[in-house]
Amino acid sequence: KSGLVPVEVSNNGVEFSASRCNFIFYENVIPSTIYPSAGEAYRGGTLVKVSAMQVKNTVGLACRFGVVTVPALFVSETGVECLTPPSSPGMVPFELSLNGLDFSVSGIMFLFQAVASV
Numbered sequence: 001k002s003g004l005v006p007v008e009v010s011n012n013g014v015e016f017s018a019s020r021c022n023f024i025f026y027e028n029v030i031p032s033t034i035y036p037s038a039g040e041a042y043r044g045g046t047l048v049k050v051s052a053m054q055v056k057n058t059v060g061l062a063c064r065f066g067v068v069t070v071p072a073l074f075v076s077e078t079g080v081e082c083l084t085p086p087s088s089p090g091m092v093p094f095e096l097s098l099n100g101l102d103f104s105v106s107g108i109m110f111l112f113q114a115v116a117s118v
Helices: none
Strands: 003-007 023-024 032-037 038-040 047-051 062-066 068-072 074-076 078-085 090-097 108-112
Touching: 003 062, 032 090, 062 078, 068 078
Parallel strands: 038 108
Antiparallel strands: 003 023, 032 047, 047 078, 062 068, 062 090, 074 078, 090 108
16 A cells, blocks of 8 residues: 555664654556557657556656656646657557656557658
């Protein structure tokens, strides 16, 4: 469960520091859908709207397309937005993170499409 927990340090397991440091623990963020689920390859820049549960407005809020992480914009506790990065054409996994390090495992895929030119 999310919350603030105190953290203390000990060298012997008996005597602990009195620093009163706190650690904020968040439950995993869970993306459910993205829209659109496809966008332009190479240049990137597609605005993707993400529906999710347990979103928090954190400094490390991020989206990941394949192996590329981009900042996310907090919209509400049930949604964020992010811009796709430049990418080669193809299907990549999409994930969401509150800290930019620990990502969801949603199974959602995003398709980077080459734009046809005439």
